[in-house]
Amino acid sequence: MSELKTLYQDIILDHNKSPRNFKKLENANRHAEGYNPLCGDHYNIYLRVENDIIQEVSFEGAGCAISKASASVMSSLLKGKTKAEAEELIHVFHKLVTGDADPMEELDRLGKLAAFAGVSEFPARVKCASLAWHTLRAALENKNDVISTEK
Amino acid sequence: MKVAAETIAPLTSKDTLDVGRIRADFPILNRKVNGKPLVYLDNAATTQKPSVVVESLRRYYLEENSNIHRGVHYLSQKATEGYEGTRKKMRTFINAPDAHEIIFVRGTTEGINLVAHSFVRERIKPGEEILITGMEHHSNIVPWQIVCEMTGAHLRVVPINDKGEIIMEEYEKRLTPKVKFVSIVHISNSLGTVNPVKQMIEMAHAHDIPVLIDGAQTVSHKKVDVQDLDCDFFVFSGHKMFGPTGIGILFGKSEYLEQMPPYQGGGDMIKSVTFEKTIYNDLPYKFEAGTPNIAGVIALGSAVDYINGIGLDSIYAYEQDLLAYATAAVLGVDGLRIIGTAKNKSAVISFMLEDVHPHDIGTIIDAEGVAIRTGHHCTQPVMQRFGIPATARASFAVYNTKDEVDALIRGIDKARKVFQ
Ligand SMILES: Cc1ncc(COP(=O)(O)O)c(C=O)c1O
Numbered sequence: 001m002s003e004l005k006t007l008y009q010d011i012i013l014d015h016n017k018s019p020r021n022f023k024k025l026e027n028a029n030r031h032a033e034g035y036n037p038l039c040g041d042h043y044n045i046y047l048r049v050e051n052d053i054i055q056e057v058s059f060e061g062a063g064c065a066i067s068k069a070s071a072s073v074m075s076s077l078l079k080g081k082t083k084a085e086a087e088e089l090i091h092v093f094h095k096l097v098t099g100d101a102d103p104m105e106e107l108d109r110l111g112k113l114a115a116f117a118g119v120s121e122f123p124a125r126v127k128c129a130s131l132a133w134h135t136l137r138a139a140l141e142n143k144n145d146v147i148s149t150e151k
Numbered sequence: 152m153k154v155a156a157e158t159i160a161p162l163t164s165k166d167t168l169d170v171g172r173i174r175a176d177f178p179i180l181n182r183k184v185n186g187k188p189l190v191y192l193d194n195a196a197t198t199q200k201p202s203v204v205v206e207s208l209r210r211y212y213l214e215e216n217s218n219i220h221r222g223v224h225y226l227s228q229k230a231t232e233g234y235e236g237t238r239k240k241m242r243t244f245i246n247a248p249d250a251h252e253i254i255f256v257r258g259t260t261e262g263i264n265l266v267a268h269s270f271v272r273e274r275i276k277p278g279e280e281i282l283i284t285g286m287e288h289h290s291n292i293v294p295w296q297i298v299c300e301m302t303g304a305h306l307r308v309v310p311i312n313d314k315g316e317i318i319m320e321e322y323e324k325r326l327t328p329k330v331k332f333v334s335i336v337h338i339s340n341s342l343g344t345v346n347p348v349k350q351m352i353e354m355a356h357a358h359d360i361p362v363l364i365d366g367a368q369t370v371s372h373k374k375v376d377v378q379d380l381d382c383d384f385f386v387f388s389g390h391k392m393f394g395p396t397g398i399g400i401l402f403g404k405s406e407y408l409e410q411m412p413p414y415q416g417g418g419d420m421i422k423s424v425t426f427e428k429t430i431y432n433d434l435p436y437k438f439e440a441g442t443p444n445i446a447g448v449i450a451l452g453s454a455v456d457y458i459n460g461i462g463l464d465s466i467y468a469y470e471q472d473l474l475a476y477a478t479a480a481v482l483g484v485d486g487l488r489i490i491g492t493a494k495n496k497s498a499v500i501s502f503m504l505e506d507v508h509p510h511d512i513g514t515i516i517d518a519e520g521v522a523i524r525t526g527h528h529c530t531q532p533v534m535q536r537f538g539i540p541a542t543a544r545a546s547f548a549v550y551n552t553k554d555e556v557d558a559l560i561r562g563i564d565k566a567r568k569v570f571q
Contacts, residue, residue, distance in 0.1 A: 004518040004569075008511075037527075039510050039527075039540065040527065040540020040541045041540070042540070063508065064508035064509075064511050065507075065511045066510075125510070128510065
C-alpha cells in the first residue's frame with residue numbers, strides 16, 4: 001500500500017478530480033490528439049503559440065486518473081514557456097516516469113511534476129502518464145495525425 | 152465446502168465439489184503478490200495450471216522427448232502414442248464423431264484463421280457475406296475482414312441489446328441468401344453472455360449456411376457436444392482450460408475438412424512428394440504441417456483428464472453459484488454498474504465504478520494481491536456499443552472461492568476510498 005500511496009499522490013487525485021485548463025481553446029493555433037487504444041484514454045491538447053512562446057494551453061478528453069492528472073499538471077506548467085523550454089520539460093518528465101531521473105536531485109526542474117515519480121514503480125502505467133506529453137510534442141510540431149501509444 | 156475427507160471418486164455434484172482439494176492442485180494459488188495472498192480472477196485471459204499438467208510437460212521433455220510419426224524407435228512411438236492419445240481424448244471431450252476431425256492448432260486464433268483461409272476464402276465470392284455478432288473477440292473479427300478484403304465479400308454484424316444479448320430477430324433478418332458463413336462466439340469473454348448457439352446453428356442450417364463456434368470461453372466451464380450443437384467447426388485454446396499455451400483445437404466436420412485445401416505446407420502433411428506432384432496426407436495430418444507442439448498436446452491431454460476428474464457438470468454448478476454470490480456482492484458496492492447482464496451468463500463480471508477509471512481500479516486492487524483484467528478485453532466493438540472506453544473484469548474458474556470474491560469487494564472499496 002505504501003507504493004500505491006506514492007502513485008496516487010494528493011496532487012494527482014486533486015488534478016484528476018478538478019482538472020485545470022480543461023476546455024477547448026477556441027483561438028488555438030496548435031492542436032494534437034492523443035489516444036491509447038489499449039485503455040481508451042483519449043485527449044486533445046490545444047496551444048496558442050506566439051513568438052515562440054506558449055501563451056495559452058488547454059486540454060480535453062477522458063481517461064484514467066494518472067493520464068488526466070498528468071495532462072492537467074502539464075497544462076498548468078506550460079504558460080509562458082518557450083518551445084525549447086517545453087521540450088526540455090517533456091524530456092525531464094519522460095526520464096522521471098521511466099525511472100531514469102532521481103526526483104530528489106532534479107526537484108528544482110520538476111516542481112509539481114515530482115508527484116509523478118511513483119509512476120516508475122508501475123510499468124503498466126507509464127503510458128498513461130506519458131500520453132499527454134507525447135501529444136504535447138506533436139502539438140508543438142504541429143502534427144495533425146492522431147498520436148497513438150501503440151505504434 | 153464440506154466433503155467427506157475420504158472421497159476419492161470423481162466429485163459429481165456442487166455439494167461435493169471440494170474446492171480446497173482443487174486449489175491444492177494449483178501451486179501458484181499459494182503464492183503472494185505484493186505481500187498479499189494471490190486472488191487470481193483473470194481466468195478468461197488464461198487459467199492457472201494444475202501440477203499434473205506441468206508434470207506432464209516435464210515428463211515428456213525429460214523422459215520421452217522424441218519426434219512423432221516418423222521413427223520406429225521406442226521413444227518416437229511413445230511420443231506418438233501420447234500425441235494421438237490426446238486426440239482421442241479431445242474427441243471424447245467434445246463428442247466429435249471421429250478423432251480425425253480433431254486438428255491440433257496453436258489456439259483459437261489459429262483455428263479461426265485456418266477456417267477463414269482454407270474454407271471461406273476458397274468459396275466466397277464478391278458481394279457475398281460473412282455474418283458475425285457484435286460481441287466477438289478480435290480474433291473472430293479480423294480474420295474475416297482479411298478474407299473480405301481479399302475476396303470482395305462483406306462482413307455483417309448482428310447487433311446486441313443493452314444486456315449484452317444477441318438480438319435474435321436481427322440475426323434472423325441477416326440470414327439472407329447472400330450469407331455464406333456464420334461465425335459466433337459461444338460465451339463472450341468481456342460480457343459473460345452465453346449465446347443460444349444451438350438455436351442459431353439450426354437457423355443458419357435452415358439456409359444451408361455453415362457455422363463456426365468460438366468456444367474459447369466454453370470448454371473449462373460448460374460441457375460441449377459438437378454433435379448435439381451440430382456446429383460445422385468448433386475452436387478453442389488449451390491455455391484457457393488448464394493446459395499449456397500454444398496449443399488449441401479445431402474441430403471440423405469431415406465432409407468439410409476433406410474438401411478443404413491445406414493451410415500450410417511442409418512435413419507430415421504429405422503422403423508423397425515429387426517436384427512434379429505432391430499428394431496430401433489424410434485427415435487430420437493434412438492440416439498439421441511440420442513438427443507440432445508435441446509437449447503441449449500431451450499436456451493438454453492431462454488437462455482434459457483433470458477436468459474430467461472433477462466433472463464439467465459439477466464445475467458448471469459450482470461456478471454458477473459463485474457467479475450469483477459475486478454478482479450480488481458487487482451490486483452492493485455504491486456506484487458500481489455491471490456491463491453484461493444477460494439472462495444466461497458464465498462466471499464473468501465486467502463492471503464500471505462511478506468516477507474511478509477501470510485502469511485505476513486494476514492498479515489499486517493489484518496492490519491487494521487481486522488480479523483482474525482492465526481494458527477492452529480484445530473486444531473493442533463491445534466497448535463502443537456500450538459507449539465506454541474500458542471495463543474492469545473479474546473472471547472466475549473452478550478454484551475460486553467466495554472468500555476471494557470478498558477480497559475483490561474489499562479491493563473495490565479501497566479504490567473508491569482513494570478517489571472519494
Ligand atoms: C472469446 C475468445 N475468442 C478467442 C480468443 C483468442 O484465443 P487465443 O488468444 O488463445 O487464440 C479468446 C481469448 O482471449 C477469447 O476469449
